[in-house]
Amino acid sequence: MFWRLVFVLLILTVDHGNSTLMPKIGTEPSVGSGQLQNSFLPGLDNLTTTAKEGEVVEVENVMMTGVLHPSHYPARRAATVVQHYLNTRYGSPYRWVFLSTVHKGSAEDVTDIGRKYHLELTVQDTISNVSGRCSAELVFPEGAEQGAPQVNASCDELLQSNTTAQEEVFYQQHIASNNPVSGDNIPDSHGHMEPTMKPFWHLGGVASSFIMLRESNESTMYNMAQVANFTQLETENNQLRFQYHVLLHEMVSQEIIHWKLLVTWSPAEGVKVLQTELQPKCHCEVPPNTTK
């Protein structure tokens, strides 16, 4: 009896765990030989093998309706649109907000209007680090022209943070200046920028929000990747004026999109974008004499 038990235990010990010592005795599928472990649904397997080269299958994009999972992408993309909206309304060289968390979200189809989202979210000002909770409603219009999303949002305290003093100093510094300011590559390749360039980076981000808001739909998610360059133009109507060239990153397509903007700002009037111009995609290639 005792020795039978020892025998059983010997088998158990050797069989599992120490697969470095014993070859697998065929209880598991042999995956080492390059065989594909088939976890596909039969129908979809056919999809893969019959699709011709270059034929991308459009998987039916069922729009999420009803209660949305707050950390899944439909709520997150909609909340990012709210972020862009808030920046167009309240942003400045000293106020630039980013989405922190989505708390709640829901979506519904509204006949002849489009898709309507209700969201509860928190955004954070990247400069003061002050956070604020917001409620928002947004509509992605339906139809061929697909106009800009319509947003309504209200936030608690966040946007009353006191930036007046800094903005005034910055405004005075540049409004009467005989030395128009300019800069490029903000941030640079290593993520750095001169401290004096920071407010112009923020301003570029806020100005970009006008474009990102306008261009957004349920299949996009925009961020500003970089201020390629900016130049101060002559002051007009007491507004600081700038020409900006910005690079936007669109997350779903992973494309970098170039825009030129004409931007004005004053503490009283806030940020305005007077003109936008999409830049052609550059296929200009650097000659390939790269060193190893």
Place this chain on the structure above:
Amino acid sequence: MMLGLGSAGVFLLAVSVQSGHVAQDSAFWKEETKERNYYTRYHNMTEISKWMEQMKRENPDVVSSLVYGQTYEKRNITLMKIGVSSTNRKKAIWMDCGIHAREWIAPAFCQYFVEEILRTYKTNSKLNEIVKNLDFYVTPVLNIDGYIYSWINESTRLWRKSRSPGTGGSTCYGTDINRNFNANWGVVGVSTDCCEQTYCGTKALSETEAQAVTDMLVKMSGDILAFFTIHSYSQMILVPYGHPNISAPNYNELMKVGLGAAKAIKDVHGIDYTVGTPSEILYPFTGSSQDYARQIGIPLSFTFELRDQGEHGFLLPEDQIQPTCEEAYAGVQHIISYAHDKAFYSSAATITATLWTTLLAAWVTTATVG
């Protein structure tokens, strides 16, 4: 009497097994002052290659390297193998960084990861056990051509793809290597336009970089406990599959382990990482290395998207390299510990060992008494 000794055996066994399960040693990311400057800066390919040689030279007993393929421009793709040598065939952990050229924080993380292991494996008991039982296979830069291209000047900084030429007389370059793997290749989340950023190539594995990884994974698949591919940005831990209608058979396990990793990350600097499949939290896409790894049987396959969430995006400032690497290290170590313990401390092993102890105790007793 026999029962008492058997219980003692079980108890002793339980204690010794438990110490292996002890939660992450806080020394994993404790601040040290030894030569931290190097790991707080981005490094070009020449510097990274030199660094790989230096790591080998300084740690010849645990570090070796292996060239396992070539890029389009004929550069060697090299991985570092880290672990205590053994005559037995060892289990493995795979990590690759820099599939997408512009995600500079990823190669920086691979360097940090290697350095942390080499710096702490002798003194950290859990890590010490891990490097004895398995080997780390780390590729600091997979898309070497793209990475070098992104270092040329400011206008090339945001390059993503490989540097293979386009087709059909196009002047565009590059295929998205993370759409080029033979895992439902070309089905969703890809472009067939070679000028676009998610161009999946002329066919699966058209890119030599993807072929190199595939060849290694096939060779090693029975031994790989966990597969990591490191990217930026978004602060996410992605689990397979990228196709919206296909679930990994161990989705629940992947989510449990992923969420554990996200908690470990948050414990370091308070940063939130979201966990889920690409279809849930990002966008559906197929042909990824992560999907291929899961598909050939590697049970734990993860894509890490490091900082930030869009403020700096790909241009993450150097003063964020260290905190990003510290938190990502904690996340990765959580998964590695899980994978290791699952392989070397599975419940069957525990039960068997318990029975052995009991049996031994019984035999000793009968031998002395009988």
